[in-house]
Amino acid sequence: MLAHPCDKCEVKEHTRLILDALDDSAAAAVRILDDSPLYDLFCGTAADTVEWWDEIFPLVEAYFVRMVSVYVAIQTVEHRPTLSCPTSTVLGACMLRILDALPQDCREEMHSAVPDDARQFRSTNLPGRHTAGVGWALKKLGFDILDRALPDDIERRVQFCERQRFSATGELRRLSAVRRAIPLVMLTLKLEPDTAQKFTALAAEYDTTVSALMRIALHRFLETPGRYKHPMLREAERTGLSDKVEVMVNPSSRQQIWRLAGRHGDKLGTALLRVALRRLLEKPGDLSADLENIAPVRDLRPEIFSARVNVHFDAPLRDRLDALAAQVGSDRAELMRLAAQRVLEAPGMIEQAVNREIFRGEKNRAHLMARHARRQARRRTQPD
Template sequence: MGDPIALRFDPETKHRLEQMAEGIGPRRFGALIRVACRRLVTQPKAVGNRLAEARRLSHVRRAIPLVMLTLKLEPDTAQKFTALAAEHDTTISALMRIALHRFLETPGRYKHPMLREAERTGLSEKVEVMVNPSSRHQVWRLAGRHGDKLGTALARVALRRLLDEPGDLTRDLEAIAPVRDLRPETYPARVNVHFDEPLRHRLDALAARVGSDRAELMRLAAQRVLEAPGMIEHAVNREIFRSEKNKAHLLARHARRQARRRAPPG
């Protein structure tokens, strides 16, 4: 066996794997993981689809709720804002998330437009939009470089840029508006498992082919073996004696047993 690979799982998955391994026999955890990996690399059908679904579910679980941002606008600006949303069959919140994203991508020279915006009058219409916390934080941080309480003024600068130059909103409504801030993906349960070089190379090759990595593929492999164990006991026991070291140990034990049988009694 080669050097161990450090793998990380969520505690529940690790516990279920340990239970499955214990049901087969002592010290079977590493062999179980290798069996799961071998099944994955030899039967890679639908790996791409399963990864996409796993990532989608992960995003749903880790999504951070949107926060409300209240803006005061002139009546005609508010009307233009809602009309643009209606034209694209979307919400003003979705448009505002796009506006903030575009602004943060290329803030440009925003100081003087922001200061002029802060002095603007006639802002009698109040609109409430839902945005990502990180976008709001970054806009407020940029505004704070030039004074206090300028965050909403800078948010209006971002909105006016969008209204003046909508650009390809169809694309951005699909690619940007649905994006949410995500909590970090954490897998606190760590285990070290030895992999032989051929298996390691096949795993890395599959990861490269589907745009993944060892850790993500092993979590998928573990999930697959938990969902469909098949003849897992036979496969794990066969894996135990796969290495030359274990083969030699097994042959030596067999030879000792044969010698004891042939030895004269007494």
């Protein structure tokens, strides 16, 4: 807090000038990032460590540009020859904020790319030797230094990529998708008899289930909700809903429907479900494609691995592993995890593999083959 109210007003006006200069500062901020080896090191380390880095990188870069632009704007408004804070400290503060938004399992390795003089951003504080109280004034004027929505934005982007990559609509389908699938949840729809009959008839026409059609209906609705308030309120007042139809949907779809309905009152979720269903019945569209691409999609549990193990391969084995990963739509790390799980589930595989490796050696092959023959002869002569 500043000592005198007039000081606060003065700092606020000063900070408004800084915010007005932000747009013109973006180009200079981008040049600083392009010329920074620290930024290159951080992004290179992240590319090797963080899954889906290419997909979340636009969010990360936007935060860097945003915060460096603040310091460039301060330099412009206060007529400074340089930034009010060393570039390494500014970039380090941005890196620490990004690490807080990334999954826990990759933070430790990423810390090696953070400069030693990095300092944390605070909600009301910017590191540096600029006008006191600028951080406080930025918060008062609506500028979020920490960008509190960043972790949620990154998580949503990763979840979207997971669904695209691991679903029937994506390019790849990971081997672990079945194990990670979250079970569907049941919803009960109350419908008038004519609508229920039309719903079941449409499912029979396409040789599918009402649950698959309902998942398609929810997917289409959540993609483009449009104006749904008044149709939902009319559905809530509808009478004659004597038929009950049970459907299985993804938990995430149910939660999104409940959240949209909750904006306009309590207990409107089932009414909004009927709105989504009626849209599908009125305009079925290309149901054949949606039954193939959308209906099979499942919510997946995130992959969180706390331990990291380095495994050394010879070049031929590595190439075979990568070729198999490309063939089945996976990657090297997941194949190694599946291999480890199979070995632990069937320990006898270890002994067989070790024996095969021993037999491959020229030195012991003749001796081991003779011993194996003696054991086989002994087994044949022994009574049962």
